[in-house]
Amino acid sequence: MQPTRVISRHTKDLDTEYKWGFTTEVEEEVAPKGIDEDVIRYIWAKKQEPEWMLEWRLRAYRYWASLKYEEPRWASVHFPPIDYQGIHYYAAPKSVTGASSLEEVDPEIRKAFDKLGIPLQEQSRLAGVAVDAVFDSVSVATTYQKTLEKLGIIFCPFSEAIQKHPELVRKYMGSVVPYSDNFFAALNSAVFSDGSFIYVPKGVRCPMELMTYFRINSPDTGQFERTLIVADEGAYVSYLEGCTAPIRKSNQLHAAVVELVALDNAEIKYSTLQNWYPGDKEGKGGIYNFVTKRGKALGRRSKISWTQVETGSAITWKYPSVILQGDGSVGEFYSVALVNNYQQADTGTKMTHIGKNTRSTVIAKGISAGHGNNTYRGLIKIMPAAHNAKNFTRCDSLLIGDRSGAHTTPYIEVRNPTARIEHEASTSKVSDDQLFYCQQRGISEEEAHFMIINGFCRDIFKELPFEFAVEARGNLAAGSVPPPDCFVGCRLLAMTIRKRISGTGY
Amino acid sequence: MSHHNGDTRPPMLQIANLHVAIGDVEILKGVDLAVRLGEVHAIMGPNGSGKSTLVNVLAGRPGYTVTQGEVLYEGMDLLRMLPEERARAGVFLAFQYPVELPGVRNWQFIKTAVDSIRRHKGLKELSVREFDRLLQDKVRTMEFDPELIKRAVNEGFSGGEKKRNETIQLLMLDPKLALLDETDSGLDIDALRTVASAVNTRRSSSNATILVTHYQRILNYVTPDHVHILIDGRLVMFGGPALALEVEAKGYDWLRQAAETTG
Numbered sequence: 001m002q003p004t005r006v007i008s009r010h011t012k013d014l015d016t017e018y019k020w021g022f023t024t025e026v027e028e029e030v031a032p033k034g035i036d037e038d039v040i041r042y043i044w045a046k047k048q049e050p051e052w053m054l055e056w057r058l059r060a061y062r063y064w065a066s067l068k069y070e071e072p073r074w075a076s077v078h079f080p081p082i083d084y085q086g087i088h089y090y091a092a093p094k095s096v097t098g099a100s101s102l103e104e105v106d107p108e109i110r111k112a113f114d115k116l117g118i119p120l121q122e123q124s125r126l127a128g129v130a131v132d133a134v135f136d137s138v139s140v141a142t143t144y145q146k147t148l149e150k151l152g153i154i155f156c157p158f159s160e161a162i163q164k165h166p167e168l169v170r171k172y173m174g175s176v177v178p179y180s181d182n183f184f185a186a187l188n189s190a191v192f193s194d195g196s197f198i199y200v201p202k203g204v205r206c207p208m209e210l211m212t213y214f215r216i217n218s219p220d221t222g223q224f225e226r227t228l229i230v231a232d233e234g235a236y237v238s239y240l241e242g243c244t245a246p247i248r249k250s251n252q253l254h255a256a257v258v259e260l261v262a263l264d265n266a267e268i269k270y271s272t273l274q275n276w277y278p279g280d281k282e283g284k285g286g287i288y289n290f291v292t293k294r295g296k297a298l299g300r301r302s303k304i305s306w307t308q309v310e311t312g313s314a315i316t317w318k319y320p321s322v323i324l325q326g327d328g329s330v331g332e333f334y335s336v337a338l339v340n341n342y343q344q345a346d347t348g349t350k351m352t353h354i355g356k357n358t359r360s361t362v363i364a365k366g367i368s369a370g371h372g373n374n375t376y377r378g379l380i381k382i383m384p385a386a387h388n389a390k391n392f393t394r395c396d397s398l399l400i401g402d403r404s405g406a407h408t409t410p411y412i413e414v415r416n417p418t419a420r421i422e423h424e425a426s427t428s429k430v431s432d433d434q435l436f437y438c439q440q441r442g443i444s445e446e447e448a449h450f451m452i453i454n455g456f457c458r459d460i461f462k463e464l465p466f467e468f469a470v471e472a473r474g475n476l477a478a479g480s481v482p483p484p485d486c487f488v489g490c491r492l493l494a495m496t497i498r499k500r501i502s503g504t505g506y
Numbered sequence: 507m508s509h510h511n512g513d514t515r516p517p518m519l520q521i522a523n524l525h526v527a528i529g530d531v532e533i534l535k536g537v538d539l540a541v542r543l544g545e546v547h548a549i550m551g552p553n554g555s556g557k558s559t560l561v562n563v564l565a566g567r568p569g570y571t572v573t574q575g576e577v578l579y580e581g582m583d584l585l586r587m588l589p590e591e592r593a594r595a596g597v598f599l600a601f602q603y604p605v606e607l608p609g610v611r612n613w614q615f616i617k618t619a620v621d622s623i624r625r626h627k628g629l630k631e632l633s634v635r636e637f638d639r640l641l642q643d644k645v646r647t648m649e650f651d652p653e654l655i656k657r658a659v660n661e662g663f664s665g666g667e668k669k670r671n672e673t674i675q676l677l678m679l680d681p682k683l684a685l686l687d688e689t690d691s692g693l694d695i696d697a698l699r700t701v702a703s704a705v706n707t708r709r710s711s712s713n714a715t716i717l718v719t720h721y722q723r724i725l726n727y728v729t730p731d732h733v734h735i736l737i738d739g740r741l742v743m744f745g746g747p748a749l750a751l752e753v754e755a756k757g758y759d760w761l762r763q764a765a766e767t768t769g
């Protein structure tokens with residue numbers, strides 16, 4: 001026989017070039033490596049916090065220390081032991097300490113946020129979105145504070161809230177995620193340095209999108225932010241968080257805590273575009289993302305809705321949950337988790353139904369490519385008093401290539417017989433035939449993947465709040481502003497979302 | 507081999523001594539075929555004789571190994587091109603079994619395809635309105651249920667709907683070389699007539715069509731220039747439209763025997 005010509009070819013990996021891996025040269029003030037009570041005091045002193053905060057931090061630290069470095073290991077993620085004494089628990093650009101206006105912020109830091117497309121200037125591309133920009137352990141700027149203040153809305157760095165609104169912080173901090181909740185929540189409670197605080201007063205609909213952008217810069221530094229959002233009776237707020245980090249060979253720890261509280265008839269919509277550095281093609285480096293997010297739908301007919309697009313991080317361990325305490329309260333969880341190369345994601349939600357007539361919806365889409373491993377882990381818990389509780393859950397997995405994995409572990413615990421629970425699940429694979437069909441129509445393999453992923457995620461993408469920018473750009477006839485690129489890790493997802501927004505029929 | 511003695515232009519498609527295997531099994535055992543602009547060729551043959559293999563290989567479907575031979579398309583070495591490059595160069599395959607793309611809207615799929623090909627030609631992408639106008643026009647001609655345009659590509663479509671969907675794509679992409687793999691199978695008589703009329707309207711001196719079919723009945727509506735019979739990986743006979751009638755009447759056995767004695 002003649003030399004053989006094979007017409008097929010290997011499937012390329014998804015393009016995952018990480019464009020936000022740059023580092024910023026700034027002088028930073030860094031706590032010595034490691035953690036002990038002195039480091040806790042150091043952080044507390046740096047932040048000039050009141051006495052009660054030190055007590056709180058120390059209590060959390062002592063609880064954490066009692067766990068003897070034993071992280072929860074029930075998730076299907078694998079990682080070598082983390083050296084908790086090899087991490088800096090505090091790093092702040094020197095220029096920020098004491099900066100009272102944007103002009104005083106280090107131009108290098110402003111440049112970094114510019115590069116990321118995150119405006120620290122109010123009259124900018126994303127005008128109409130209030131931004132809190134967090135760089136390593138501190139918030140460097142918060143925009144539109146004055147505008148929001150007029151409505152009684154508080155949107156400020158967490159550390160500022162501790163100083164200016166201690167009554168609110170003391171009332172709600174730890175009320176949803178106590179420091180003893182889990183290993184990482186305890187660690188966060190001990191060393192957290194910044195994050196955002198939001199309070200929306202009675203009857204106020206927050207007129208703009210609130211956003212926090214987290215940037216890790218300093219090496220060997222952990223980021224431990226804390227966010228607390230309280231929506232008073234009848235209030236509404238939509239909040240978006242994004243994050244990126246430089247490319248580094250070693251793993252970096254990110255352990256955040258987010259607490260949401262919704263009172264009677266209040267609604268909180270919380271969206272995340274998680275795009276931490278995912279590590280390289282061989283699985284080296286990347287962020288360990290261990291996050292505790294929980295909302296308490298405390299009031300009657302209150303509503304908490306989580307939407308997340310998780311594309312970054314070497315490891316994602318995250319279960320944004322809702323405690324449905326108020327009668328008639330609603331909890332939602334919409335998730336897209338994409339893993340590629342050697343990324344691992346174990347993510348899902350916990351819906352705890354306590355009140356009567358509570359409803360929850362869970363739609364989780366997992367996409368696994370390369371050697372990526374994706375697990376959905378969910379718990380639907382119906383407590384005895386939760387008459388007529390309803391849950392609908394759907395978990396769909398999409399496999400790309402044949403070395404990736406998808407797993408679904410739904411738990412259901414029903415202690416009230418009137419509950420109605422529905423669960424649907426599916427797993428599909430992008431087949432060679434599907435790719436070929438697209439290619440035969442002139443569509444490249446990459447675009448074919450993106451079209452299929454987009455179709456797969458449509459239900460979730462429509463929950464993302466990008467339309468917010470429409471009004472802000474009245475001068476632009478066609479549609480809204482696409483989200484800054486840095487929000488979306490995988491280029492495919494970025495393209496998907498951009499196309500959807502540019503309104504070309506997607 | 508060449509039976510186009512009157513025409514001196516080089517063929518748009520020239521297949522020479524094509525051998526194709528799936529794994530270790532040889533499916534095509536030396537196929538020669540020349541297709542000129544303006545022509546419609548019908549390929550008939552029993553199940554499993556390699557008809558789909560032939561058109562799939564031309565379109566670049568993975569899973570086949572070309573062990574010998576070559577294919578020139580408009581002077582290019584077709585077998586070296588990626589499937590999407592072939593598509594952009596004007597090769598279109600209407601699938602015998604159209605593929606379902608869950609979640610991907612038919613509308614979006616066709617627009618992406620049209621735009622990819624337009625980009626390749628250096629043309630601007632169509633605006634939503636322009637595209638929609640064109641598409642609606644084809645949907646009407648094909649008597650296609652407009653709802654199917656909004657649904658996911660081929661998902662839950664009936665067999666006939668899938669075939670019509672292939673035909674709409676054929677009309678929207680307007681390729682130079684159309685390879686229609688049993689696009690007439692599974693169609694009711696009205697649908698058959700519309701598909702045939704689509705092929706006829708396309709017919710011009712700037713394109714060509716290869717029609718794989720089992721049934722003479724489509725040939726009542728589309729008159730091919732040439733009919734070829736493929737048996738066991740070889741084109742054993744060619745002729746005019748009358749050959750199709752003969753096959754319909756006598757079956758393939760007599761051709762099989764003829765092939766064995768000569769092969």
Ligand SMILES: Nc1ncnc2c1ncn2[C@@H]1O[C@H](COP(=O)(O)OP(=O)(O)OP(=O)(O)O)[C@@H](O)[C@H]1O
Nearest residue numbers: 528533551552553554555556557558559560569602
């Ligand atoms: N993926 C495959 N693996 C193994 N054999 C295959 C594969 N695909 C096709 N074949 C074999 O190749 C031969 C030719 O198949 P092909 O589909 O080209 O036939 P065909 O002439 O189009 O038949 P039909 O009229 O039934 O559509 C058949 O024997 C078939 O079983």
Ligand SMILES: [Mg+2]
Nearest residue numbers: 557558559602
């Ligand atoms: Mg066939």
